[in-house]
Amino acid sequence: MPELPEVEVSRLGITPHVEKQRVQAVRVWYPTLRWPIPDDVYLLEQQPITAIHRRAKYLLLESTFGALILHLGMSGKLRVVPTETPRVKHDHFELELENGLSLRLNDARRFGAVLWQPTGELHPQLQQLGPEPLTDALTADHLYHLSRGKTGPVKNFIMDNAVVVGVGNIYANEALFATGIDPRRAAGNISQARYARLTDAIKDVLARAIEQGGTTLRDFTRADGQPGYFRLELAVYGRGGLPCPTCGREIAEQRIGQRNSFFCTRCQR
DNA sequence: ATGTTGACCTGTAAGC
DNA sequence: TGCTTACAGGTCAACA
Numbered sequence: 001m002p003e004l005p006e007v008e009v010s011r012l013g014i015t016p017h018v019e020k021q022r023v024q025a026v027r028v029w030y031p032t033l034r035w036p037i038p039d040d041v042y043l044l045e046q047q048p049i050t051a052i053h054r055r056a057k058y059l060l061l062e063s064t065f066g067a068l069i070l071h072l073g074m075s076g077k078l079r080v081v082p083t084e085t086p087r088v089k090h091d092h093f094e095l096e097l098e099n100g101l102s103l104r105l106n107d108a109r110r111f112g113a114v115l116w117q118p119t120g121e122l123h124p125q126l127q128q129l130g131p132e133p134l135t136d137a138l139t140a141d142h143l144y145h146l147s148r149g150k151t152g153p154v155k156n157f158i159m160d161n162a163v164v165v166g167v168g169n170i171y172a173n174e175a176l177f178a179t180g181i182d183p184r185r186a187a188g189n190i191s192q193a194r195y196a197r198l199t200d201a202i203k204d205v206l207a208r209a210i211e212q213g214g215t216t217l218r219d220f221t222r223a224d225g226q227p228g229y230f231r232l233e234l235a236v237y238g239r240g241g242l243p244c245p246t247c248g249r250e251i252a253e254q255r256i257g258q259r260n261s262f263f264c265t266r267c268q269r
Numbered sequence: 270a271t272g273t274t275g276a277c278c279t280g281t282a283a284g285c
Numbered sequence: 286t287g288c289t290t291a292c293a294g295g296t297c298a299a300c301a
Contacts, residue, residue: 003294034277034296057295074295075279090279109278111295125296152272161296168294215294258274260292 002072004133004166005209007057009228010078014103015052017080018061021097022048030092033110034073037093040116044068044095056129056165061095066118068095069125073111079104130164133202138164140196147187147195154190155183156257158202167202169259170215170237175201177236182268183261184254208233236262 002010023044028037047064054060059078061068070078083102093105093114105112117123131137146163147154155176158167167175176183178201181194190198209215214228235245240253244264252265 006294071295073278074293107278108280109293109295111278150271156272159295170294257272 002057002074002076003168003171003209003215004057005171005206005230006214006228007059007072007166008054008210009214010072011052011054011059014078014080017099017101018049018095018097018103019052020048020050021099021101022046023063023095024098025094025096027094027096028092028114029087029094030110033092033107034071034113035115037114038116040066040118041068041114043116049095049097055126055132056161057168058126060117064119066116066121069113069115069117069123070105071113071115071125072105073107073109073113075109076105076107076112079106128162130160130162133164133166133206138199138203140192140199143199144192144195147190150187152187153184153256154181154187154198155259155261157187158198159257159259164202166206169261170234171202171205171209173237173262174205174235177263177268178205180268182265183256183263185269236264238262 023046026042026044031037043065044063049061049063051062052059053062057071059070080101080103083096083100088106090108091104091106095103105114115123115125131142147157150157155172157163159172173183175198179194179198181190181198209230212228212230212233213226215230215234236251239251240262242251244251244267247264247266249264249266251262254261
């Protein structure tokens with residue numbers, strides 16, 4: 001479900017219900033997702049959630065003794081429901097809040113994570129992350145300089161969280177189409193001018209996706225249950241064999257780095 | 270160091 | 286109608 005826009009939409013959706021609320025109870029229904037859920041998460045009980053931040057695709061629920069870190073993996077979903085709402089299949093974790101609502105993590109594939117970061121520490125999972133794409137931390141110079149000498153495909157390069165965070169398979173395809181760059185091209189073989197345009201395209205496509213409420217493919221829904229509408233704006237992702245919106249040639253579909261990729265062989269070089 | 274591959278899991282859709 | 290297979294928004298560990 002989630003790339004950066006979907007995580008950000010989730011953050012925006014849950015914040016009004018969760019921020020400033022005291023946690024009445026922490027419930028772990030399934031003890032191991034991608035990693036074991038640490039017992040430290042019970043430190044949240046009786047403490048207020050002071051703010052909800054996002055770093056890469058991680059959500060950080062800040063509190064007195066530290067931050068609860070949530071990652072949605074491939075299939076994770078956050079919902080805010082009345083506490084008495086029955087659990088459904090794959091509901092693994094819950095924060096019961098003082099306002100009678102509960103924040104629930106549902107994750108069929110269990111690639112998601114629930115972690116704990118003590119105040120004043122940076123969790124190991126967050127230590128190797130590249131810059132945030134929607135801030136000035138991501139610059140064309142950064143991508144250009146890091147890419148020198150890299151022989152792997154540029155699509156893999158921009159999906160590497162050590163390079164820049166939050167660019168997943170959908171938006172990597174879209175940003176490369178918007179820039180006219182062939183996703184198979186070696187990252188080190190792209191000019192500074194083209195990285196400038198690619199940087200702008202990454203920022204633009206992510207920002208527009210957030211505005212549209214994210215991309216709903218199979219099952220992503222916002223915290224209020226509404227779908228995201230960015231799917232309607234996808235130019236190439238999931239459109240193999242259909243005409244390129246720019247030139248009309250059939251959109252190519254090919255696996256790059258084990259991920260399905262979509263591009264126009266005429267518009268992207 | 271860098272690049273590539275397999276692994277983790279379940280649900281869904283397509284193919285036979 | 287069934288059964289089998291391939292694939293899915295992410296990331297990490299183990300290789301060459």
